[in-house]
Amino acid sequence: MSKRFPEYKGLDLPKVNNEVLKMWDDDDTFRRSLRSRDGKGEFVFYEGPPSANGMPGIHHVMSRAIKDAICRFKTMQGYEVKRKAGWDTHGLPVELGVEKSLGITKEDIGTKISVDEYNAACRRDVMKYTDAWEDLTRHMGYWIDMDNPYVTYDNRYIETLWWLLKELYNKGLLYEGYTIQPYSPAAGTGLSSHELNMPGCYRDVKDTTCIALFSVKKNDKSKFLFSGIDTQGVKIMAWTTTPWTLPSNTALAVGPEIKYASVRTTNPYTSEPITVILAEELIPVIFAPDKKLEYTVNGTYKGSELKGIDYEQLIDWVNPGEGAFRVITGDFVTTVDGTGIVHIAPTFGADDYRAGREHGVPPLLVLMSDGFEGPLVDRRGRMVPMGDLDQAFIATHVNTSTYGPFAGRYVKNEYNDSLTEADATLDVDIAVMLKQAGKAFRIEKQIHNYPHCWRTDKPVLYYPLDSWFIRTTALRDRLIELNNTINWKPESTGTGRFGKWLENLVDWNLSRSRYWGTPLPIWMTEDRQEEICIGSLAELKIEITRSIDAGYMTRNPLENFVVGDNSLENYSLLDLHRPYVDEIVLVSRTGRPMRRETDLIDVWFDSGAMPYAQAHYPFENKENFAEMFPADFIAEGVDQTRGWFFTLHAIAVMISDSVSYKNIISNGLVLDKNGNKMSKRLSNAVDPFSTIDQHGSDALRWYMLTNAQPWDNLRFDISGVEEAKRKFFGTLYNTYSFFALYANVDGFTGSEPQVPVERRPEIDRWIISLLNTLIKEVTERYDDYDITPAGRAISDFVTENLSNWYVRLNRKRYWGGGMDDDKLSAYQTLYTCLETVAIMAAPVIPFFTDRIFTDLNSVSGKHNEGSVHLVAFPSYDKKLIDKALEERMEIAQKMSSMILALRRHVNIRVRQPLARIMVPASDRHFRKSFEAVKPLILAEVNVKEVEYVDDTSGLLIRKVKPNFKLLGPKFGKKMKEAGAAILALTQNEIAEFEKNGSLNLLLDGETHTITTAEVEIISEDIPGWLVANEGRLTVALDITVTEDLLHEGIAREFVNRIQNIRKERGFEVTDKIRVVIEDLPFVSAAVSKHSDYIASQTLALDVSLAPASAITGPAARETDIEEQMVRVLVEKVKG
RNA sequence: AGUCCCAUAGCUCAGUUGGUUAGAGCGCUACACUGAUAAUGUAGAGGUCCCCAGUUCAACUCUGGGUGGGACUACCA
Incomplete structure (x- = not known):
């Protein structure tokens, strides 16, 4: 027995999912797809490492579907696309997860639990959900090499990071400095912005606020005031x-564009008359009527005019040195609150610090007795006590009589356990002091939003902290320049969000005071005069040896480390994490001990360094690195713009002076169906596992990639997945089933010699033309990393053109009879369409397409490859695209739909044949086109003949439509009138116009000539006929039902009824039958006249008439024809 | 606060370089068709193209300013 195309009872996508997965496993399909065909070489892809300490969500399916689709497409194009999976294993979320599961806090580290145990717990915890991730990866069909992933905590990975850091260090791009960071004096630690954004951190608090008065120094710059x-x-x-x-x-900052006013008023506390400067806009706020203050405005000035004015120090405790106490300008100054003038303390505000640096204003620093400089507030939150200050500094810079009473005071009472809310605060005391000195204008309590430490619940200070930085600003121009060469999808993310970010770049703060992460490989002497940056384990081994010689260490943990042996065993001799790495003491050039800077580095450096570190470059892969760098393609969520996208780019530019990726898709978020962010708290998160179980990952992937452009946020609605399944997958499945059913009946295998395309019928050439147009379109879209329109085009083709037109119109070609060229054409055409669609859709929906492909191929044996993912992506054949043919068929589709609408209008069912339609055909080209598709239209709408009418018949009512695009530029302002005049033309004028090819239009006494090329002339109506109009198409239908037509209609009714009975009785499609119809007056003529027709359509050997009494038994049925009951007998004939 | 994205039918989305009747699918209502049948067709209802101003003969489309939703970054007197 010959092979049969598999037939299925129903569409079960989850089942297909699992079966195809098993096939891939059995055949090792993924591994076999990893090769380069036709010398295409490598297509480099980087996988952004997810953190495996959380469960994957539905949004991960999104970005991974994109990545997978592009990689599969490139594979099918012939490239070798290696995909190394990766795990991001460091960072705060891991630490927090561990602390939660162990029930400890950071303070307990080192006491209740050793750093050693803590890090071991992190190492365990971080891979907690690896299984779930691998499971999802597998079931969603994301092809990536999970057997050899890169893992950021691996010593080899860290070694590359150290090498990179040393490269930066040697280039002078790694430096130590300080910056203003959120700092918790109560906890004694800096806080990350992440920690500051934890729920409940920002709280409304009531604080003493104060409007201070700074006295302007009178000199040349200020005399105008x-x-x-x-x-x-x-x-x-x-x-x-x-x-x-x-x-x-x-310093004081003003907005350069803000208008300021000089106002005369009185000091409410001293009643002294004063002249004050503030933003003009805020006068009504500061001098609100309820304050009962009199004032007059002397004049106004722009902020830029005030720039450079000197003023006297407000509180003369410490002398900051040259350059202080000036008015500067800053873009960050607003007039939303305050006075429109911002007090600048560069040691306690990020804006202040930046503004100070830009304008050369010194921060107010004090010299401590230990030789270090620091701000006026110490790390415990106190004004620096006298005893902690350097004595010489006090003598030269400190006003002991004024500062003395305040030294040692806590800036917030919360920081001192012995103080309560009832005690006077430093804020109040300073305000009172200013008030008494006539330097305060207003003091009041105000409620404002202020961040608090999530651990201690106490207010945070913005405080200068030492940090290690990467001087990204030094490379800013190069970063921007290279970014302009990257193909961003969507473009706006590259030029906008990312581009702007680069323009406003600040140095990359690398330091993190944590435990679980990549340690900074810098060792320093205690006085910070000597330092060393380690760039490899080999180097570390040598330095340790030197240290042992100097007596600072007793044992070399790398003693057995073999340089050049890149095995895991060799690299497991020493854990490079804390605390082990901290136990290493190195020796300086001058023989002094050096200890490691305790900071870890930002985890974003880990992931951004993956192009190098995943290859353990340069310790391995040094020769072939060019084959893996830079990436041709990456994709992640848009939230990675300033994360991974930036760190990849920054590190590649700094290390290799190259982009890190050439093409990038940044996808939007996956929101719930109401547009809200998904979160566990709202329990609106969609579980990817159950979704895939229920609907199959193909449906999910198709929905996610075709419903909206990936960079728009997706409102995830499960009913959309169901719709995709019904609409696209259902139709494709039906089309395949239809094909398989008849191909098996006819013994079609797909391996028959091809009927040459030029010998195939018009409709076959039409769908082949469309198919080739589709290949072109889809290839271009995929090539442009634009998956959505590619998918939509495929879907349109399948549902509208292939299924709903081609198959529907051609069904009869597959039924009955032997195998002639026409039938063979029909099978071959449909086969080609199905196979090509499967291949083209394979990157997006890898499972179902592989099923269709292998099912087709199992009989035809056309391909040697056992999977759709191993075959070449199709290329289109220009010769097979026939635009005129596509146009003709569009006429057929529109005409049919119009005629069906007319039938519906007068309630004449399609089974009732009608005599003729009338089509206006003044255009010869149109007539020719119509003639070519005439048989299709007539068959589709069940009409016998077409009659063409031209305008000379006088039957047609014509209408002229102006072509605005052509006429607009010509008429300009008069277009409206011209349009009206054209629409108002009479039938005679139109006829004249058409005859002459041009027309003189009289507007405002001026004559304008228009030609027929500038308008569209359509036949709108045929009086006395039933007419439909759509665009340029017009058709009229003759709705007279003659006796002959009625008989034929009745015959067709019987065919329909008999077919229904056949089906109901469960006959095979090929069973032969015998039919007896009740001999009633209104059917007898119809049946006897058309008995042959009825017989041929229903596979009846005999159709006869008989009285009702003769029609009995189990094979007898009663059916409804023309609203009358008729008995019909249908029985199977053996043979 | 800054930067960016989004806003078109009840829902999800198309809408070319501006061109005058803004489309599709789903859903709803009615009808039809039927050897693909858990499919299909036709028709109907359903629109302030978020708002305001501008440019233009002409704006859903371009410009400016708002509003609403979202993201990222920053966090301020």
Whole structure:
């Protein structure tokens, strides 16, 4: 027995999923796809490492479906696409997870639990959900090499990171500096922005606020402020919610474009007349009516005019040195609150620090007795006690009589356990002091939003902390330049979010004070005068040896480390994590001990370094690195823009002066169906596992990639997945089933010699033309990393053209009879369409397409490859694309639909044949096209003949439509009138117009000539006929039902009824039958006249008439024809 | 606060370089068709193309300003 195309009882995508997965496993399909064909070489892809300490979510399916689709497509194009999986294993979320599961806090590290145990727990915990991730990866069909992933905690990975850091260090790009960071004095640690964004951290608190008055120094720069005033001096108003920062003030910032006013008023506390400067806009707020303050405006000035004005120090505790106490400008200044003038304390605000640096304003620093400089507030949150200050510094820079009473005070009472809310705060005392000195304008309690430490619940300070930085700013121009060569999808993320980010780049703060992460490989002497940056284990081994010689270490943990042996065993001799790495003490050039900087590095450096570290470069893969760098393609969520996308780019530019990726898709978020972010808390998160179990990952992937452009946020609605299944997969399945059913009946195998395309019928050539157009379109879209329109085009082709037109119109060609060329054409055409669609859709929906492909191939044996993912992506044949043919068929489709609409209008069912349609055909080209598709239309709408009418018949009512695109530029302002005039043309004028090819139009006494090329002339109506219009198409239907037609209609009714009975009785498609119909007056003529027709359609050997009494038994049925009951007998004939 | 994305039918989305009647699918209503049948067709209802202003003969489309939703970054007197 010959092979048969597999037939199925129903569409079960989850089952297909599992069966195809098993096939891939059995055949090792993924591994076999990893090769380069036709000398295409490598297509480099980088996998962004997910953190395996959390469960994967539905959004992971999104970005991974994109990555998988592109990689599969490139594979099918002939490239070798290696895909190394990776795991991001360091970082705060891991630490928090461990602390939660162990029930400890950071303070317990080193006491309740050793750093050693803590890190061991992190190492275990981070791979907690690896199984779930691997399971999802497998079931969603994401092909990636999970057997050899890169793991960021691996010593070899860390070694590459150290090498990179040393490269940066040697280039002078790695430096130590300080920056203003959120700092918790109570916990004694800096906080990450992540920690600050934890729920409940920002809280409304009531604080003392103060508008301070800064006295302007009268000199050349400021004298314009003093002209015409009658007060002692001029004061600049600045508002603060943290009066304790006022002693550290070294500048005032104004907005360059903001308008400021000089206002005469009185000091409410001293009643002294004063002249003050503030933003003009804020006068009504500061001098609100309820304050009962009188004031007059002297004049206004732009912020830029005030720039450079000097003022006297507000609180003379410490002298900050040259350059302080100036008015500077800053873009960050607003007039939403305060006075429009910002008090700048560079030691306690990030903006302040930056503004200070830009304008050369010094921060207010004090010299401590230990020789280090620091801000006026110490790390415990106190004004630096006198005893901690350097004695010489006190003598030269500190006003002991004014500072003395305040030294040692906590800036927030919360930091001192012996103080309560009832005690006076430093803020209040400073405010009162200013008030008494006439330097305060207003003091009041205000509620504002302020961050708190999530561990201690106490307020955070913005505080200068030492950190290690990468000088990314030094490479800014190069970063921007190279970014412009990257193909971003969507473009706006590259130029916009990412581009702007690069323009406003600040140095990369690398330091993190944590335990579980990549240690900074820098060792320093205690006085910080000597340092060493280690770039490899080999180097470390040598340095340790030197240290042992110097007596600082007793044993070399790398004693047995073999340089050049890259095995895991060799690299497991020493754990490079804390605390082990901290036990290593190195020796400086001058023979002094050096200890490691305790900082870890930002985990983003880990992931951004993966192009190098996944290859353990340069310790391995040095020769072939060019084959793996840079990436041709990466894809992740848009939330990675300033994360992974940036760190990849930054490191590649700094190390290799190259982009890290050439093409990138950044996809949007997956929201719930109401547009809300998915979260466990709202329990609106969609579980990818159960979704795939229920619907199959093909349906899920198809929905996610075709419903919306991937970079738009996706409102995930499961009913969309179901719709995709019904609409696209259902139709494709049906089309295949239809093919398989008849191909098996006819013994078609697909391996028959091809009927030459030019010998196939018009409709076959049409669908082949469309198919080739589709190949072109899909290839271009995929090539452009634009998956969505590619998928939509495939879907349109399958549902609209292939199934709903081609198969529907051709069904009869597959039924009955032997195998002639026409039938063979039909099978071969449908086979080609199914196979090509399967191949083209394979990158997006890898399972179902592989099933279709292998099912087709199992009989035809056309391909040697056992999987759709191993075959070449099709290329289109220009010769097979026939635009004129596609156009003709469009006419047929539209015409048919119009005629069916007319039938519906007068309630004449399609089974009732009608005599003729009438089509206006003044255009010869149109007539020719119509003639070619005439048989299709007539068959589809069940009409016998076409009659063409031309305008000379006088039957047609014509209409002229102006072509605005052509006429618009010609008429300009008069277009409206011209359009109206054209629409108002009479039938005679139109006829004249058409005859002459041009027309003179009279507008405002001016004559304008228009030609027929500039308008569209359509036949709108045929009086007395039933007419339909759509665009340029017009058709009229003759709805007279003659006796002959009625008989034929009745015959067709019988065919339909008999077919239904056949089906109901469960006959095989090939069974022969005998039919007896009740001899009623209104059917007898119809049946006897068309008995042959009825017989041929229903595979009846005999159709006869008989009285009702003769039609009895189990084979007898009663059916409804033309609203009358008729008895019919249908029985199987053996033979 | 800054930067970016999004806003078109009840829902999900198309809509070319501006061109005058803004489309599809789903859903709803009615009808039809049927050897693909858990499929299909036709028709109907359903629109302030988020709002305002501008440019233009002409704006869903371009410009500016808002509003709403979302993301990232930053966090401020």
